[in-house]
Amino acid sequence: MKNRIVASVVAVIFCLIPASCGDSGTASDGKVNPPDSASKLEGKTYRDVVTRFKQAGFTNIETKAQEDLITGWIAKEDEVDKVAIDGKTDFGASDDFDPAAKVVIAYHAFPRNNKNDENGKKKTDRQQREASQKEAEAAKKKAEEEAARRQAEEQEAARKAAEEEAARKAAEEEAARRQAEEQEAARKAAEEEAARQAAEQQTQQQQNVYYPNCTAVKAAGAAPLYQGQPGYNHKLDRDGDGVACEK
Numbered sequence: 001m002k003n004r005i006v007a008s009v010v011a012v013i014f015c016l017i018p019a020s021c022g023d024s025g026t027a028s029d030g031k032v033n034p035p036d037s038a039s040k041l042e043g044k045t046y047r048d049v050v051t052r053f054k055q056a057g058f059t060n061i062e063t064k065a066q067e068d069l070i071t072g073w074i075a076k077e078d079e080v081d082k083v084a085i086d087g088k089t090d091f092g093a094s095d096d097f098d099p100a101a102k103v104v105i106a107y108h109a110f111p112r113n114n115k116n117d118e119n120g121k122k123k124t125d126r127q128q129r130e131a132s133q134k135e136a137e138a139a140k141k142k143a144e145e146e147a148a149r150r151q152a153e154e155q156e157a158a159r160k161a162a163e164e165e166a167a168r169k170a171a172e173e174e175a176a177r178r179q180a181e182e183q184e185a186a187r188k189a190a191e192e193e194a195a196r197q198a199a200e201q202q203t204q205q206q207q208n209v210y211y212p213n214c215t216a217v218k219a220a221g222a223a224p225l226y227q228g229q230p231g232y233n234h235k236l237d238r239d240g241d242g243v244a245c246e247k
Helices: 002-016 046-056 117-208 214-219
Strands: 060-065 080-085 102-107
Touching: 046 060, 046 080, 046 102
Parallel strands: 060 102
Antiparallel strands: 080 102
């Protein structure tokens, strides 16, 4: 009985000494301990496990999505599958590790393709709608530009046609004006020529008519004769008053 009591006391003393009993969590100098044993970390949310490892002093932490879920009934998404520290997957909470030891936290997750199918389809549909809208806008813009170009061409053609018509009309008016001037000049020339010819004819008539004396003038019924009339001459106008055969 005495031996049993002594053994129990010794066991208690050993348990009170750090690192002598399991899961004490007290690390040696420069070392760090895991926040919990490997088995107890399984099933936790991987984000919480990452936080706990950081709080424990670990600096090299990596997460790995297993993408092994199909329905999510056996394991939930983001639940820790296993944790490895420098490749060790059966560590305890009192095991000492270097702070830079590589911690890999593997967790359950749905495959990205399956998870993103709906989002990808929505994104594709949206992209197709946006592309169709852009194509429609581009086609509309092109049609508007083409219509504007044609309108500008038509306006330019109409302007040129109006200028040509105005030039043609001005040329016709100028030609008509010149023709009228020429006709007026010809008319005046004809009148002048007719007047000249009449004057010449009168002069010729005056030269052709001859009265030897006033008796002949009176016999011809031309008395008295005035200067400028056919047959007048100074011989018949003895008093030189421009009237011959007045008596």
